Amino acid sequence: MIEKWPGSTPAWCPGCGDFAILKALDKAIDAAGIERTNLVLVSGIGQAAKLPHYVKANVFNGLHGRALPAATGIKLANHKLDVVITSGDGDMYGEGGNHLLHAMRRNIGVKVFVHNNQVYGLTKGQASPTSDIGFVTKIQTHGVVNPPLNPLAMAIVQDCSLVARTFAGDLEHMGEMMLAALTHRDGFALVDILQPCVSFNKRNTYQWYRERVKRIEDSHDPFDRGKALELAFRWGDEIPIGIIYRSDRGSFESKLPVLKAGPLVEQLRTG
Amino acid sequence: MIAVPESARELNVRIAGEAGQGVDTVGSLLVEAFAEMGLHVFATQSYMSRIRGGLNWFDIRIADRELFSGREKADLLVALTQEAVEALRTEVAGEGVILSDKEGQHGAIGLGFAGAAKAAGGSAVMANSVAAGAVFAVLGYDLKHLVSRLEKEFGRKGEDAVRQNVGCARKGAELAAARGASLQAPDPVRAPAHVYSGSEAVGLAAATSGVKLVSSYPMTPSTATFAFLAGVADRYGIVVEQAEDEIAAINMICGAVYAGVPAMTTTSGGGFALMVEGLSLAGMMELPVFIMLGQRPGPATGLPTRTAQQDLKFALSAGHGEFPRALFAPGSPQQAYALTRRALETAHKFQSPSILLLDQYLADLRKNIPELDETFRPIDRHVVENPSSDYVRYAPAPDGVSPRALPGSPAFVVCDSDEHTEDGHITEDLGVRVRLQDKRMAKEKGIVADALPPELYGADDAEHLLIAWGSTYGPCREAVDVLTERGVSAAMLHFSQVWPLDAEAVRSTLGSAGARRIASVEGNATGQFASVLRGAGILGDCELILRYDGLPFTGEEIAERAAS
Numbered sequence: 088m089i090e091k092w093p094g095s096t097p098a099w100c101p102g103c104g105d106f107a108i109l110k111a112l113d114k115a116i117d118a119a120g121i122e123r124t125n126l127v128l129v130s131g132i133g134q135a136a137k138l139p140h141y142v143k144a145n146v147f148n149g150l151h152g153r154a155l156p157a158a159t160g161i162k163l164a165n166h167k168l169d170v171v172i173t174s175g176d177g178d179m180y181g182e183g184g185n186h187l188l189h190a191m192r193r194n195i196g197v198k199v200f201v202h203n204n205q206v207y208g209l210t211k212g213q214a215s216p217t218s219d220i221g222f223v224t225k226i227q228t229h230g231v232v233n234p235p236l237n238p239l240a241m242a243i244v245q246d247c248s249l250v251a252r253t254f255a256g257d258l259e260h261m262g263e264m265m266l267a268a269l270t271h272r273d274g275f276a277l278v279d280i281l282q283p284c285v286s287f288n289k290r291n292t293y294q295w296y297r298e299r300v301k302r303i304e305d306s307h308d309p310f311d312r313g314k315a316l317e318l319a320f321r322w323g324d325e326i327p328i329g330i331i332y333r334s335d336r337g338s339f340e341s342k343l344p345v346l347k348a349g350p351l352v353e354q355l356r357t358g
Numbered sequence: 359m360i361a362v363p364e365s366a367r368e369l370n371v372r373i374a375g376e377a378g379q380g381v382d383t384v385g386s387l388l389v390e391a392f393a394e395m396g397l398h399v400f401a402t403q404s405y406m407s408r409i410r411g412g413l414n415w416f417d418i419r420i421a422d423r424e425l426f427s428g429r430e431k432a433d434l435l436v437a438l439t440q441e442a443v444e445a446l447r448t449e450v451a452g453e454g455v456i457l458s459d460k461e462g463q464h465g466a467i468g469l470g471f472a473g474a475a476k477a478a479g480g481s482a483v484m485a486n487s488v489a490a491g492a493v494f495a496v497l498g499y500d501l502k503h504l505v506s507r508l509e510k511e512f513g514r515k516g517e518d519a520v521r522q523n524v525g526c527a528r529k530g531a532e533l534a535a536a537r538g539a540s541l542q543a544p545d546p547v548r549a550p551a552h553v554y555s556g557s558e559a560v561g562l563a564a565a566t567s568g569v570k571l572v573s574s575y576p577m578t579p580s581t582a583t584f585a586f587l588a589g590v591a592d593r594y595g596i597v598v599e600q601a602e603d604e605i606a607a608i609n610m611i612c613g614a615v616y617a618g619v620p621a622m623t624t625t626s627g628g629g630f631a632l633m634v635e636g637l638s639l640a641g642m643m644e645l646p647v648f649i650m651l652g653q654r655p656g657p658a659t660g661l662p663t664r665t666a667q668q669d670l671k672f673a674l675s676a677g678h679g680e681f682p683r684a685l686f687a688p689g690s691p692q693q694a695y696a697l698t699r700r701a702l703e704t705a706h707k708f709q710s711p712s713i714l715l716l717d718q719y720l721a722d723l724r725k726n727i728p729e730l731d732e733t734f735r736p737i738d739r740h741v742v743e744n745p746s747s748d749y750v751r752y753a754p755a756p757d758g759v760s761p762r763a764l765p766g767s768p769a770f771v772v773c774d775s776d777e778h779t780e781d782g783h784i785t786e787d788l789g790v791r792v793r794l795q796d797k798r799m800a801k802e803k804g805i806v807a808d809a810l811p812p813e814l815y816g817a818d819d820a821e822h823l824l825i826a827w828g829s830t831y832g833p834c835r836e837a838v839d840v841l842t843e844r845g846v847s848a849a850m851l852h853f854s855q856v857w858p859l860d861a862e863a864v865r866s867t868l869g870s871a872g873a874r875r876i877a878s879v880e881g882n883a884t885g886q887f888a889s890v891l892r893g894a895g896i897l898g899d900c901e902l903i904l905r906y907d908g909l910p911f912t913g914e915e916i917a918e919r920a921a922s
Contacts (some may be wrong), residue, residue, distance in 0.1 A: 127765050129613075132775070140783050145765035146772040147616055148784065149609065150639050156573075156606040160613025160621065161765075163571055163597050168617065168766055186609075189602040345595050351570040352618040352764065354595045355736045 097141055099134060104255035104282030108202055109138055111258055112173065115265035116142075126169045129158040131183060134209050135175035135202035135282075152182025155190040158197045159339075165350045166196065166340040171269070176203040180216040180236050187238075191245035191275055193339040198268045198276045201238065202255075204284035205291050212287035222290060238279055239319035243312060243332045248274025250315070250332040254300045255282040256293050260328060267330060274338040281326070296326070303329030310334070367544040368421035370429045371493060374446055375438030378410040380486040384436070385416030387490050391507040392420050393553050393726040395499065396546035400425035400832075401724040402910065407578070407662040413445055422544040425725070426690070426832030427913045433541055434496055436489050438471065455539045457492055469533045478529035480522040487523040491530030497543035501531050552729045556720035556829075559691040559730065560650055561586030563698035565594040568736025569648070570619035572598045573610040578662050579718035580624040580652035587624075594734060604629040608636030608647070615645045616773060618741065618764040620702055622648040627656050627669050634676040637711055641681025643773040644752070644760070644798065646705035646712070646739075650698075653717040653881075655908050664908025665718035667828055667881035673713050674857055674890065680795075682708065682802040684809075685857035687715040689831020693854050694720065695730050703737050704808065708759060708801045715856070717881065719910035720829035745769035750781040754793075758800030806858045812867060816842070816849025819869075822920055825878040825900070827853040827887045829910070834879050836913025837920060846921055856887065861894045868896070877901035877920055879911065 099105045116126065128139035132151035139146040145168075149157045154172045162170045172179075179187055179201045190197070205222070207213040214227045217238070221230040242250040249271045253264040261280065268276040281300065283293045307329070309315060315332035340346055348354060371388065375381045385401060392399045400419045406412035417428050431451040437443040437458040447464045450456060461468030469492055471485035480487070487508065494504050505524050512519040554562075561583045564572070572591075574584045588598040601607035607623045614621035625633060630651050640647040651673055655666040673685055684704045688694040694716065701712035742749075742761045749769035753760045763769040772782030777794060779785045816838045826834040834850040841848035851867065853859075868876075876897070878888035883906045891897040903919050905911050 124768055124770065125766055127617075137784065140772075140774075143770070145770055146774070146782065147613065147643075148774040148776065149612065149643075150635055150775055153605065153609040153636070153639075156601070156609035157613035157616075159606075160571060160573065160610035160615075161617045162613075163599070163610070164614040164617035164619040164621070165764075165766055185602055186606055189606065343597055345591060345597050348595065351595070351597060351614075352766075354570065355568050355619065355739070 098137055100286045102285040104204065104284070105135060105138065105202060107255045107258055107261065108173070108200070108280060108282065109141055111261045111265055112138070112200065113142055115262055115269055118262070118266050119269035121169050121269060125167070126171065127161055129154045129161065129170060129172045131174045131178035132209070133175040133178045135173060136178055138173045152178055153186065154178065155183055155186040159190060159193070159195050162195055162197055162340060163351065165352045166346060167350050169269070170197040172197055172199045174201065175208070176201060176205065176215045176217045177207050180238055184216070188241070188245070191242055191247050191277070194246070194248055194274045194336055196274055196338040196340055198271070198278070200265065200268070200278050200280060202282045203279050204282040204288055205235070206284050206288040208284055208287055219290065237319060238277065239331055240316060242277045243315050243319055246334050246336050247277055247332070248334050248336060248338070249276035249330070251277070251330045252279045252281065252328045254296055254328055255280055256296055257300070257328070260302065264330070273341060274334070274336060299324060299326045300328045301325050303327050303331065367542065368419060368425070369433045369497070369541060369543055370431065371418045371420070371434045371436070372415050372432035372446065373418070373436045373438070373489070374413065374415035374442035376411050377406060377408050377414050379438050380483070381414045381416050381438065384486045384489050385418060387486070387507060387511060388418050388493060389553055389724055391504050392418065393549065393551050394507060395503045396548045397544060398422065398424050398547070398549040399553065399724070399726050400428065402428040402719065403722045404909065405663050413442060415442070415446065420544055422547045427836045428910060430912055430914065434493065436493060437466065438485070438489070455496055455541060457489070457496070457534065457539070467534070467537050467539055469530065474529050474533060475526045478525040480526045484523055484526040487526035488530035491527030492534035494527070495531035495534040496539050496541055498540055499543065501527065550726050550728045553724050553726045554691040554730060555582065555722060555724045556688070556691050556694045556716055557582035557722070558586050559694035560698045560714065560716065561590070562730055562732065563695040564622055564702070565590050565596060566732060566735055567699045567702045568620050568734070569622050569702070570596055571611060571614040571621040572596060572623070573601045573607040573621070574624045575601050575604045575607055575629055577626040577629045579654055579721040580626050580650060580716070582721055583650055584624045604632035605636065608633040609639070611647050612636055612640055612643065612645050615647055616643070616765070616771070618739065620646070620648070620706070620737065620739065622650065624650045624652065626652045626654050627672070628659065630669065630673070630676065635678070638677035638679055638681070639775050640711045641677055641679065641683070641798070642775055644709040646709055648702050648705050649711065649713045651713055651715050652721050653715060655906065661908040663718065665881060665910050666906060666908065667717055667830070668886070668906070670715065670827070670856060670886045670890065673715060681798055682710045682805055683857065684710065684712045684805050684855065685715060686712065686854060687828030687856045688720065688854055689826070689829055689852055691723070691725055692727055693831070697854060699737065700810070704805065706737060706739050707808070708805050709762060710801055710805070715828055717829050752778065752780045752782060752794060752797065754780065754797065756800070757804050758797045759804065802858060806860050809858055809860045810855040811860070811863055812851045812853045814849060814851050814867065817847065818849065820849035821847040821874050822849070823874055823876045824848065824850045824916065824920060825876060825887070825891070826850055827856050827880070830879050830881065833911040833913050833916055837916035840913055840917035841921060848920065853887070856890070859894050859896065861896050864896050875901065877903050879903045879916055881911065882906055
């Protein structure tokens with residue numbers, strides 16, 4: 088009988104981008120003035136989805152790909168809660184793709200941080216929906232043949248409230264983007280975080296990203312949808328990071344007449 | 359063929375036609391009018407999975423005593439199309455009357471519904487009112503009851519609409535009376551005026567019990583409850599969301615109950631199949647989700663608009679892994695109302711999923727019963743009001759039920775779909791695994807102790823015992839009456855909670871089971887409930903009376919098959 092099992096220390100590889108994301112998120116939560124007991128971290132399954140276990144918060148670590156509908160249910164039941172999702176590209180862009188489309192369509196007021204390392208880590212190195220063409224794995228033996236999913240363009244087309252991209256190797260920028268998302272009060276916020284995977288993605292390395300990421304210039308008007316789309320389509324030699332798009336569209340919960348009387352969870356008293 | 363008991367007077371009126379022709383409109387109009395007159399009404403529907411064409415019918419059985427099931431034969435067939443006459447004429451009783459559009463063979467009396475509507479100053483769509491008027495004349499009922507119903511029905515469309523429809527009803531009555539068609543109809547007896555379908559009863563119970571989020575994907579025959587809840591959402595304060603798929607629906611309600619509100623989803627077999635991973639999540643996280651599962655014949659898409667009791671074993675074992683659950687199966691609109699509340703209470707008391715098994719027959723059947731309570735009386739959610747800051751979600755508890763706190767309180771509420779420690783965090787400690795699995799399963803003992811006992815109808819020493827669950831309650835009950843009338847000793851044992859079962863209690867109810875003929879009456883091809891009873895050590899082999907053609911049992915049919 089094993090007496091002492093390893094506890095809740097992060098299950099990530101040394102050098103993993105998840106460590107930086109965890110550190111930045113923990114800091115941004117405080118910077119945003121979010122009360123920890125009012126915060127719910129929601130995730131699916133994968134290495135990134137383990138993050139909520141290492142943060143002081145309420146946690147709903149649900150099923151693979153299903154973080155968004157669970158988060159939607161939580162937000163609808165009590166829209167006073169701060170609901171934040173941290174999960175990977177496989178979870179959000181693959182298994183949960185349909186939910187992502189519809190959560191964006193609803194513009195439900197949750198903040199989504201996608202640890203996008205362009206590879207499946209927990210299952211040991213298969214392609215993800217965002218892997219580049221030509222990426223060779225033990226499953227995609229001739230290299231990935233389909234172009235990667237473009238989550239930012241999808242989010243802009245769906246008129247999400249806030250669409251941003253950052254890089255896990257730039258702690259300062261990542262913190263800024265997280266703070267912008269966490270303090271964005273109404274509607275769906277998507278932050279795609281470019282995150283090197285030191286174990287299974289030898290192609291999109293820290294070095295590879297550093298040579299390509301470029302901060303979006305201050306002159307960019309995030310309310311300009313056409314320009315935003317143009318930025319979202321850029322990938323390759325230059326990858327823009329920053330706030331790409333903003334919209335004034337109201338959140339799903341702000342449009343529901345029943346919620347005008349307060350959160351549903353407070354509507355259960357009689358008399 | 360066994361005759362219906364002669365002691366009471368009753369009639370079966372069948373309205374038949376194509377989809378889109380207003381079969382449901384005429385049927386609903388008559389159901390409400392008959393109920394307001396004080397007749398006992400029992401209405402069932404048979405329809406095809408299409409928007410236009412085909413053959414649909416609406417049966418309205420009326421009597422001077424309470425009714426519990428439909429009947430195969432019609433006494434009065436109102437056929438809106440010639441195809442309906444051809445298809446259904448053999449299902450008309452010997453002395454029956456057929457009213458049809460065109461003058462036809464087989465003794466059908468042609469009334470020219472649409473033409474009559476125009477002649478009476480109305481439009482072709484008012485053919486429905488012509489037909490309703492004709493029915494009243496054939497049954498010899500005072501037309502004033504129908505007129506008052508039409509006034510209520512069309513009042514908000516304006517005076518002209520009322521006047522035209524009343525004119526059409528009078529025209530229909532005149533035409534039928536001129537042809538001398540008449541039937542001996544039951545006399546009104548002050549039966550209750552409130553008509554409910556099974557679907558509405560579930561919806562009303564959910565709304566009054568405090569369900570705050572309903573997330574579903576439309577699927578026959580569950581959509582009527584979904585729509586009912588949308589209709590009362592503003593009144594009771596409910597968010598009703600049409601999810602992108604059933605996977606989203608179940609995960610949304612998992613999130614909502616985690617955050618503290620009673621929540622539910624409505625679905626049928628195919629949709630439920632997509633929900634099973636989420637059901638397992640509720641088992642692992644100990645979330646009190648509630649699912650209304652409206653059964654229809656499978657496998658796969660099957661017969662979308664027909665009835666079946668084929669998903670009992672599926673609901674019983676759905677979801678990977680092992681976790682406790684409660685399964686309820688109402689047999690009437692009243693039971694649907696009571697058990698919906700009960701299922702929500704059980705889910706919250708034991709922090710486990712509850713499933714209500716309905717089917718197309720019960721979902722769609724309409725019956726007048728005493729008014730159901732519409733007051734908002736939220737159930738006890740068993741929530742800890744002021745948790746301390748060292749709270750852990752899955753604290754050890756002898757009965758397996760840990761104190762439940764909500765996010766937003768001073769406590770941190772941590773839930774994981776992975777195996778977890780008492781504080782909800784992911785673990786691969788195999789000792790903890792066993793401890794937490796035992797804790798979850800310990801709840802089953804409490805659910806068993808609370809399990810509803812089966813209801814016995816008839817003598818406890820009857821020669822024939824019919825075992826029923828869910829919607830076969832009514833038909834089996836009428837079968838017992840038919841058999842008793844014939845001098846055959848018969849009784850029914852009906853289970854409205856089908857899992858878990860208190861095996862000892864049920865065994866003692868069955869008493870000297872070996873001495874008599876026992877038959878399990880089920881709407882499936884394999885006798886699923888009989889198998890569940892065998893598995894629980896409650897019953898050995900028994901006879902099976904099965905039906906799986908997509909139509910409901912009738913009392914006469916069961917009586918005939920049981921006595922053969």
